[in-house]
Amino acid sequence: MKPRYWIVIAAVAVVIALIVGLVMIFAGGGGARGYVTHNYTRAAHLDIAGDDDNEAYTSPKPPKTVAAEITAKWRPQAQSSDASGIYLRYSDDAVIIQPHQSGSVIHLMDADRAYHRYHSHVGHVWGWTSTRGESFRGGGPGVGK
Incomplete structure (x- = not known):
């Protein structure tokens, strides 16, 4: 019977890939949130009061x-802008970019x-965004209201 070392090697490689993937996910290294936290300066004094999910950064x-930097790396599902900022x-997350002093x-924060x-x-x-996927309330008399 031939030794099947390649099965063992493949299994070890899959386990290592899963571990690396989980570490990346739970370390916040992915998505727009991870990009912002790694590329901009944390400014806790600018966090929105009363919203413990909010984190402020500066540039x-x-x-x-x-x-442009953020959207070049992570394409948003929706984008809006006006004189007050870029949304x-x-x-699951929202990135709000507003003018601040000579930068941003x-x-x-949570998208909802x-x-x-x-x-x-x-x-x-x-x-409307909802973590429960509720985008429509209608139906009939008394349904979803």
Whole structure:
């Protein structure tokens, strides 16, 4: 019977790949949130009061440049901008980029909270987001209301 070392080697490689993948996921190394945390300066004093999910970061670059850097790496599901800032929505997170002093402040927050907080800026583009997938309330008399 021939030795089948290649099966053992393949199994070890799969286990190593899974471990590396899980470490990357749980270390926050992926997605727009991970990109912001690794590429911009944490500014806890600019966190939005009363929102413990919010994290603020700063950049010396203007909002349009910061948004271009982030969207070049992580394409948002929806994007909106006006004079107050640039609003990027991802599946679970939102990245809000606003002018601050001579650069930008970047707020990371839950997409649902961002929608409620910045509805007047993003409601026409983002639509309703929900972690439970509830995008439609209608049906019939008394259904979903």
